Amino acid sequence: MGWNRVAVVGVGMIKFGELFEKSYEALLQEAYLAAIRSVDKGFDPGEIQAGWLGTCLGSAMGLEIPGGASLAATVGLVEIPVTRVENGCPTGSDTFRNACLGVASGVYDVAIAIGVEKMRDKPTEESLLSIAAQGHPILSRGGIAPSLFAPQATRHMHEFGTTKEQMALVAVKNHHNGCLDPYAHFQTEITVEQVLSSPPVSYPLQLLDCCPQTDGAAAAILCRADLARRYTDRPVYVAGFGMGSDYLYLTEKERATEFAATRRAAKQAYAMAGVSPRDIDVAEVHDCFTITEILNYEDLGFCEKGEGGRFIQEGKSQLSQLGGSLPVNPSGGLLAKGHPLAATGLAQIAELYWHLREESSVSNRQAHLRRGYALQHNVGGFGIATSVVTILTNHAD
Amino acid sequence: MGWNRVAVVGVGMIKFGELFEKSYEALLQEAYLAAIRSVDKGFDPGEIQAGWLGTCLGSAMGLEIPGGASLAATVGLVEIPVTRVENGCPTGSDTFRNACLGVASGVYDVAIAIGVEKMRDKPTEESLLSIAAQGHPILSRGGIAPSLFAPQATRHMHEFGTTKEQMALVAVKNHHNGCLDPYAHFQTEITVEQVLSSPPVSYPLQLLDCCPQTDGAAAAILCRADLARRYTDRPVYVAGFGMGSDYLYLTEKERATEFAATRRAAKQAYAMAGVSPRDIDVAEVHDCFTITEILNYEDLGFCEKGEGGRFIQEGKSQLSQLGGSLPVNPSGGLLAKGHPLAATGLAQIAELYWHLREESSVSNRQAHLRRGYALQHNVGGFGIATSVVTILTNHAD
Numbered sequence: 001m002g003w004n005r006v007a008v009v010g011v012g013m014i015k016f017g018e019l020f021e022k023s024y025e026a027l028l029q030e031a032y033l034a035a036i037r038s039v040d041k042g043f044d045p046g047e048i049q050a051g052w053l054g055t056c057l058g059s060a061m062g063l064e065i066p067g068g069a070s071l072a073a074t075v076g077l078v079e080i081p082v083t084r085v086e087n088g089c090p091t092g093s094d095t096f097r098n099a100c101l102g103v104a105s106g107v108y109d110v111a112i113a114i115g116v117e118k119m120r121d122k123p124t125e126e127s128l129l130s131i132a133a134q135g136h137p138i139l140s141r142g143g144i145a146p147s148l149f150a151p152q153a154t155r156h157m158h159e160f161g162t163t164k165e166q167m168a169l170v171a172v173k174n175h176h177n178g179c180l181d182p183y184a185h186f187q188t189e190i191t192v193e194q195v196l197s198s199p200p201v202s203y204p205l206q207l208l209d210c211c212p213q214t215d216g217a218a219a220a221i222l223c224r225a226d227l228a229r230r231y232t233d234r235p236v237y238v239a240g241f242g243m244g245s246d247y248l249y250l251t252e253k254e255r256a257t258e259f260a261a262t263r264r265a266a267k268q269a270y271a272m273a274g275v276s277p278r279d280i281d282v283a284e285v286h287d288c289f290t291i292t293e294i295l296n297y298e299d300l301g302f303c304e305k306g307e308g309g310r311f312i313q314e315g316k317s318q319l320s321q322l323g324g325s326l327p328v329n330p331s332g333g334l335l336a337k338g339h340p341l342a343a344t345g346l347a348q349i350a351e352l353y354w355h356l357r358e359e360s361s362v363s364n365r366q367a368h369l370r371r372g373y374a375l376q377h378n379v380g381g382f383g384i385a386t387s388v389v390t391i392l393t394n395h396a397d
Numbered sequence: 398m399g400w401n402r403v404a405v406v407g408v409g410m411i412k413f414g415e416l417f418e419k420s421y422e423a424l425l426q427e428a429y430l431a432a433i434r435s436v437d438k439g440f441d442p443g444e445i446q447a448g449w450l451g452t453c454l455g456s457a458m459g460l461e462i463p464g465g466a467s468l469a470a471t472v473g474l475v476e477i478p479v480t481r482v483e484n485g486c487p488t489g490s491d492t493f494r495n496a497c498l499g500v501a502s503g504v505y506d507v508a509i510a511i512g513v514e515k516m517r518d519k520p521t522e523e524s525l526l527s528i529a530a531q532g533h534p535i536l537s538r539g540g541i542a543p544s545l546f547a548p549q550a551t552r553h554m555h556e557f558g559t560t561k562e563q564m565a566l567v568a569v570k571n572h573h574n575g576c577l578d579p580y581a582h583f584q585t586e587i588t589v590e591q592v593l594s595s596p597p598v599s600y601p602l603q604l605l606d607c608c609p610q611t612d613g614a615a616a617a618i619l620c621r622a623d624l625a626r627r628y629t630d631r632p633v634y635v636a637g638f639g640m641g642s643d644y645l646y647l648t649e650k651e652r653a654t655e656f657a658a659t660r661r662a663a664k665q666a667y668a669m670a671g672v673s674p675r676d677i678d679v680a681e682v683h684d685c686f687t688i689t690e691i692l693n694y695e696d697l698g699f700c701e702k703g704e705g706g707r708f709i710q711e712g713k714s715q716l717s718q719l720g721g722s723l724p725v726n727p728s729g730g731l732l733a734k735g736h737p738l739a740a741t742g743l744a745q746i747a748e749l750y751w752h753l754r755e756e757s758s759v760s761n762r763q764a765h766l767r768r769g770y771a772l773q774h775n776v777g778g779f780g781i782a783t784s785v786v787t788i789l790t791n792h793a794d
Contacts, residue, residue, distance in 0.1 A: 003504075005502075005503075050640075067483070067484045067485045067778040067779055067782070067783050068484050068491075068642065068778075068783055069485075069642045069643065069645060069658075069778055069779065069780060069782035069783045070645070070779070072642030072643075072782070072783075073642065073643070073644045073645045073649075073780070073782060077642065078641070078642045078643050078644060078657070078658075078661070078782075079641065079642070079661055080640075080641075080642065081491075081494075081639070081640030081641065081642070081662075081665075081785075082640075082642055082783075083482055083484060083491050083494075083495055083640075084482065084483050084484050085480055085481065085482060085483075086464070086481050086482075086483050087464045087465050087480060087481050088464045088466075094465075094478075094480050097478075097480075098480055098495055098498070098499075100502075101495070101498050101499045101502040101504060102495075102498045102502075104501075104502035104503065104504065105402075105497075105498040105499075105501035105502045106402075106501065107400075107498060107501065107669075242478070243447075243477075243478030243479075243480075244475070244476065244477075244478065245465065245466045245469030245470065245474065245475045245476070245477065245478070245479055246466065246469075246470070246475050247470045247475060248466060248467070248470045252470075260475070261466075261475075264475070264476055265478075268478075272504075381464035381465075381466055382464055382466065382467070383466060383470070385464070385466035385469070385470060385475075386464050386465055386466045386469075386479075388478075
């Protein structure tokens with residue numbers, strides 16, 4: 001009943017972390033090779049007819065302008081088109097979405113989507129946000145990413161009684177999950193007390209409410225759904241996707257307790273896939289801050305408006321083996337796995353691919369599959385005004 | 398016989414030039430409104446289901462990160478997805494290509510592609526190339542854009558006897574054409590002597606061999622070919638497109654006398670459109686420098702390898718009314734119309750749309766239509782390693 005015109009037949013990612021010793025090109029190549037090698041029945045890279053490269057930070061730093069050719073040349077795919085996508089925090093999922101459109105267009109049978117980011121080896125004064133802050137009407141007034149998400153937290157606390165303890169539970173859950181994910185940047189259990197007593201960043205967000213700065217890369221190989229069984233007997237299908245926008249400034253937005261871009265993206269994705277939130281077995285969502293995951297529960301329809309705090313408190317988003325009914329961020333999420341901007345969306349796709357195929361690599365955190373649908377989500381960019389939602393399934397009917 | 402699954406039903410651009418008095422958002426809005434208003438049978442912007450925004454310079458400056466939402470929010474299209482594409486000099490044509498794929502995928506019936514660039518109102522020391530130069534293995538050794546294209550010129554002169562006079566003729570032709578185009582940055586006739594005596598920039602390129610730095614914006618409205626007659630009785634169809642890559646460094650490239658990326662893009666585009674260079678009535682090609690246009694003649698198959706200098710000298714690329722058999726850059730090209738990176742490709746599409754529809758706005762430079770095919774081309778990006786070729790037609794059969 002879904003769209004199901006495009007299949008994912010391979011995914012790859014590298015261990016996220018502080019990768020000072022590896023170049024941008026090395027990250028890109030490692031994720032590329034991991035994706036190629038993951039294809040069950042083997043894969044000749046010469047079959048790739050088009051590529052989409054997601055990467056943000058190079059140009060934001062002013063140090064390089066990594067066009068599509070930086071993928072093409074690095075892996076030797078010079079015959080093919082490679083588009084470079086940059087769209088803030090949802091860059092990875094928008095890169096994947098454009099590759100889906102390319103394959104669905106009928107112009108390309110097989111495509112690659114790859115996201116890569118070096119976030120750590122830059123001087124602090126040249127970090128993305130400090131550069132972006134120059135001349136920006138909000139950021140130049142002392143804003144940092146946490147202070148863009150803090151107002152949503154205070155307003156949600158005010159309107160719905162959401163607590164800092166509930167937010168802390170998101171960090172505790174995701175750091176627990178990260179301990180089970182060998183690709184995660186952080187692999188340490190934390191407690192609610194540790195979150196609440198970590199250094200304050202932007203009220204009410206403490207340090208452990210915030211995701212780290214992380215290097216990483218991830219990739220997916222996509223093909224026409226009717227060709228998928230050439231490559232694997234267990235393809236994952238793209239059931240649907242959506243992408244929404246919003247006005248850029250808080251003063252222009254309708255409500256401070258939700259992300260309208262996410263709601264718009266989710267509405268499109270559910271309609272395209274012909275499913276509802278009840279059909280989702282597992283989700284990887286954009287937990288750049290703990291409050292973001294709580295808002296996502298509501299914006300994605302996992303619970304009612306205002307119920308996000310209770311959703312985490314009641315354990316509904318825990319891993320299946322801990323009794324969760326809709327496991328969210330089994331990979332550790334942005335909070336524990338890390339958030340290398342353009343790599344994040346594709347790493348989420350990889351995690352969900354493994355769950356939908358019940359691969360041994362995720363057996364320690366495998367989501368219980370009921371309906372066979374998984375949801376991927378990013379939200380962000382300037383003004384938190386862009387969101388992408390992707391719905392994957394392990395069955396084509 | 399071509400692809401013809403997507404139609405262009407409206408185009409818009411603003412007068413290119415030094416637009417210090419207008420903001421980025423103002424350029425974007427003007428091009429957007431011009432495209433909307435150009436649709437013959439009227440057009441409700443609410444019909445736009447997806448957008449692609451091409452823009453390079455903001456993030457290269459480190460001053461802003463203009464994601465897709467900067468289009469969505471500026472024109473009020475917050476319900477729809479907007480992908481931001483950045484791919485060096487071919488950004489505009491790659492933006493158009495991704496919009497084509499989006500429409501052809503069947504997911505979106507109507508889409509907009511828009512390119513916008515503010516190039517002039519930045520301090521020189523923060524210009525695109527000076528920032529990009531930091532840390533770049535070629536540019537940091539004193540390279541500027543002209544010095545990346547100069548080696549192709551000297552080698553072409555050495556191997557094929559191409560002369561500086563022939564290169565100058567490209568500038569003379571395009572500046573003449575620019576005088577006929579009210580949208581062009583420069584509208585002044587120049588002579589071969591003026592080109593040859595203009596200040597040297599990077600041997601053998603003089604100042605008038607180089608395109609200017611220009612502000613601008615341009616847009617196109619695309620729809621499913623089968624819906625085109627809702628909007629106009631004279632749609633222009635996308636017969637085909639191609640995009641090729643190349644290795645980044647001169648030492649890795651096979652030949653210094655051609656752009657392999659262009660040859661790859663052209664091969665794909667001609668095959669997709671089912672036509673050959675002989676079917677092209679008019680072309681807008683990437684004349685960032687005079688030598689580039691001469692190489693393009695060869696790389697696009699308008700003449701044999703090594704014959705590019707003779708092609709311009711014999712007047713073949715002149716306007717039809719001056720006896721040209723394949724008019725190239727009737728708009729004035731990058732040399733006279735200007736080159737606001739991401740806007741350039743879409744402005745080329747606009748010029749060709751007007752020619753294919755024989756609009757009164759181009760009657761002073763109208764190409765003689767024989768077969769009804771027009772070709773658009775960009776090449777560039779780091780390492781001159783990315784090229785896009787688009788073939789448009791005024792008939793769907």
